[in-house]
Amino acid sequence: MRKFIYKQQYVRPEATRISDGVIMRLDHVYEVDPDLMGHHFQQQEMPTWDTERIVASRNDHLDWMHTHFANETLVAGEESELELGPGSPTGSASAGRGPETPAKHPPPILPD
């Protein structure tokens, strides 16, 4: 069981910069840089438990999306290839077409 101490919930963890406009305080929870957010939006203090609740709720919704549209979700079972950099066309224009062993069709019957 996790222990919630009210004061601790309002101490936001140190931010790590992820990109020019994004920071991260909690693992896998990205936030738009507060310096960009504060000009036209009133900001509020948010306890950590509330952030975690919103993330959990979002994940619940994504799970629901899968089970709503299909009984089972299949994946390729492969890692991201983004670190490899951009790919090039393979030129395998005919790859993947048709069965591996084509059926032998009888010769056409031509008119006399």
Place this chain on the structure above:
Amino acid sequence: MLPTGEIIRVGDGGGRKIRKSSTGYHLKHLFMGHQGTLGIVTEATLELVPKPEAEFAAFFAFDDYLLAHRTVHGIVTSGIATLAGTVIFDEKKVEYLRRDDEAFIPMPPWVNSIVATALYGTKAEVSAASKMLMERGRREGGRYTGDEMAVGDWASRHDRYANPLHGRLKDGTVAPMSWHCEDASLNWSVIPKVREEWTAIAQRYIDKYGIFDNWGMYCYTNAAYKPWGDYLAEIDIGIWEQKLDEENWAGWVDFKRELAQVSLKHGGSISSCHGTTRVGDAELVPEEMGGGWDVMLKVKRALDPNNIMNPGKQMLDQAYDD
């Protein structure tokens, strides 16, 4: 219910649950998209289908939009019967998603286009077709973005890509903005050219008015697994609505109209699914319909002789000019 009070049932032929008929005119289509100008629907018969056994999604990243564009065509024409949809994200869409979509934020800078695609069907069919889909996705150089994104982002497809409710101003700061999706129906071959022209138009209005934001463009198949199927193309525009005074509103209407004119110039339709009801595109309906516009006016007047059904919609008041 017709404007005269008569109640009719429209389907294919006279059948209530028939999907294909060659009897009479296809009146069902007349009452789809009429936007309340020909009658009121009081009852509908829906077809229920069982949930598919399995889904499979995959995302592929490209550094060149034209390679992504060719990949989409390769997938759509692959003959995979369980193909449910194929979507292409342009550079502006990727740029926009890098701001606050957890799958896109850490993407390397070379990624400027994405192809997302999904299969639905029996497990046996989907499993077999997934291998072919992976090959097709990579054929033009696409890089698979991994299982985690395939699962998470496909589940987000109905909301995350367009609905952040905030956008960016020219100085990069965040402002409250609402989502305005301008759609069109386009053939595959004209998509790159339309994208180029839409993006240039958007930038011009962003620079001039300072209340718009380009949230990018994507296109997805209108008719999956049909090589002749055209595409729903949309450009998502963020608007800071609190700043919509008379001048800015007029600017937005001109903006919409310019986007619609590009669609017509390239042989497309102004709208694939949203309809053409609002100022900025409604006045272009006669141009798109050509000779069919006169037929529409005659139908409108015949069914609604007193113009009591949504008068003013779609320029149809022209039916009563005399």
